[in-house]
Amino acid sequence: MSIKLTVNGESRELDVDPDMPLLWAIRDHLELAGTKFGCGMALCGACTVHIDGQPTRSCVTPVGSVAGKSITTIEGLASPAGKAVQQAWIALDVPQCGYCQSGQIMSAAALLGANPQPSDADIDAAMSGNICRCATYVRIRAAIHQAATALAAPKPAGS
């Protein structure tokens, strides 16, 4: 059975078991490796993608359930909030091993997309599902605040 979905703005067609988690469809069949496997039970957030803009754990989302939907992975992250988050991540050297960071960034981008000026409590709530064993949490908090500040700043003239 063929499943049609939109991934990073492109129409894609998959001929896989509809029960296959979206994570493995993305990684093994669409060959987009930026989305990571961490637990397979929606416990760690490493597999976070956006489905119609909502942060979603792809490891427990059957690919058949997202037919016709629009999926954004780290490779296609292009929203202003997403870009601001990535820039802050790089500027503050957030990543260590880096493995969980695609998921962290997807969660942070969704947070800032919905709430451009999050409080510490908002950040705690939005990011509590994303585990980082390198415990880069101090810098994740700082980078989210920095990205929020950058988003709020007036755009330079001419841009």
Next chain:
Amino acid sequence: MYARYLEEASRASGSAPSLTRRQFLGLTTLAGSGLTLGVLLPGCGSAGPGGGAAAAPAAPLEMPFVRIAPDNTVTVISKHLEAGQGVWTGLPAIVAEELDASWEQMRVESAPAKVPMYQNLAFVPLGVHAQFTGGSTAVANSWEQLRQAGATARAMLVAAAAQQWGVPAAEVIVSEGVVAHTASGHKASFGELAGSAAKQPVPAKVTLKDPASFRIIGREKLPRLDSRAKSTGVQQYAIDVRLPGMMTAVVARPRRFGGKVKSFDATKARAVAGVVDVVEIPRGVAVVARDTWSAKKGREALSVTWDESAAEKRGTAQLLREYRALGRGKQAVTAAQAGDADKALMHAVHRVEGEFEFPYLAHATMEPLTAVCALSADKCEIWAGCQMQTPDQAAAAAITGLKPEQVFIYTLAAGGTFGRRATPDSDFVSEVTSIAKATGGKYPVRLIWTREDDITGGRYRPLNYHRIEAGIDKDGKLAWRQRIVGQSILIGTPFEPVLVKNGLDPTAVGGNAAEEYDLDHVHVSWTQAKVGVPVLWWRSVENTHTAYSKEVMIDELAQAAGEDPVAFRLKFLGKHPRHAAALKLAAEKAGWDRPFPQEKGRGRGIAVHESFGSVVAQVAEVTVTGDRIAVDRVVCAVDCGIAVTPDVVKAQMQSAIGYGLSAALLGKITLTDGHVDQSNFHQYQVLRLQDMPRSVEVYIVPSTNAPSGVGEPGTPPIAPAVANAVRAATGIRLHTLPFDLAAARRASA
């Protein structure tokens, strides 16, 4: 403790050897023989008024640790695994400094598996000639080697420029990646000079910089070379490798440690769509499929009968009962002895005692163990986040019957390790090689461990039990008696003959009080527990438990003596000036001299510990609400010698604090009848963002000593600092990890 072992061994054998000039020259010549074609790129030959460099063909300068390419990039060849600890920034920084490169032109790549060229020099004095990353040695053992490499490349660029421009080499200057001669106005980039530099003789001797003139080393904020790739999803890990025709495998392993395959029925597994092979390997049964999902479904359908006759069937409760009995028994190996601890304790003016229990801990790296293997008749290629390339190469050679030099290891960034990827028997690399062999090399195969495989897979920080009696005699002398009971990490591995002396495993007892305080009367002993649960080094190894019991007991003794915890410790740190300095710096920055707010449930604690050549002191501030412990603030001081990349040092302290806090507040692996009780993050809980202290401040003790480790030494002090803060807040002693305040209250009632 092996940091101390290494220092001693190093002193005994003179300085750690580096590559001989002959080896170095041979490699240079070999590498210079044409990896890149000598093509002169139009328009790229000239920079500056002289432009003489345009005459030379565009070719790289290739050396074992540095490649300067015609495109003006400088690539440092990292013999160490990047697992988050920052070696892909620290090692290039050392080279860039001596080379006078600009940071923007620096690149990094992994070295191939090759000894002696890429061996870890820290272990050479012990007779270990292996390429591996561990013991927080990456920067420390590379320090002289990479300074030499950078200075040598610089000298060859200078010689090439002097020759082309016809000027004295002494007048050629190098700055920010540009080679220049002021008087004549000649100027060239590294890339332009690389080809001619490769033809220069390798200097026999180079002069290293005076550390006072360092401008890259020690720079407060040197951007990590891997941040962009790791923030955009393009960093490649072993799990991301895709080869044409590659299959994915998962392995069904025994449910109890020590179990073996008796028989299996693959009929249903083979019927799963996508499954291509089911093969037995020494560690279980591998299901190979076209994708990960099919492999997992195939494994679920697989029926295996296990032979558990030799399997470990005890549970944690029984093990701890046995450990407590062993802790009171006579059978033990002495780890440290001085004075007369028994007598001094009998006459102590102030005396405390305690029993401590530390659980098994899983490393739980975010990238589960993964490796890819492509096997042919005369070649075995492995892609993995390898931490021990030489043993891994040997293991793959033994399995395939190939020679080690026919095994090619491509070391990729690892999604965390914390020690897990350094198994003396190369567990996951052996497994993938065994699967490739069992399937006849028909296709490249990728092995993935699921999270459940990881959490239940053993290789844990060992379960430990400590008993301590500590006291102060009438003359103010410190007396200490301690028994440690736990499994050995080293005994039974290839490291045993090298590191185990007189039956004592240094990775079981290092960092105990005898090593860290001035003790007049001390007896520390160790009893090896024999358990079938595989154990391994876990970020800071034995210091995860020895620092804890030491720093909690010393704090309780200060309290018994009615003295300030900082002042009390300083009395016994006369022979440990680096400990004293770090302790004072942490205390000063935390405002220790000011009274802590006397609010209900709030408390402040301190701890100091040396491991891997570095000393770290931490002050923790906590708020206890009911039975919940919140860590509000941590102030950390670290003496790691010269801080090559201070922001990476700070990141490692932040990381180690979070990792240690995770273990202190949440981490435990338990067993029931030999079965692991936890399987995934819902049961093996780890620290999440909301539990990370809001404020983590890191201060670096200024030093002119050569660099020492930073990956691990930040971990040991955090748990005792928090325990001491909780005791200050509540009066409750926490001697069992992870912290369970309700249980501790019941025990003290």
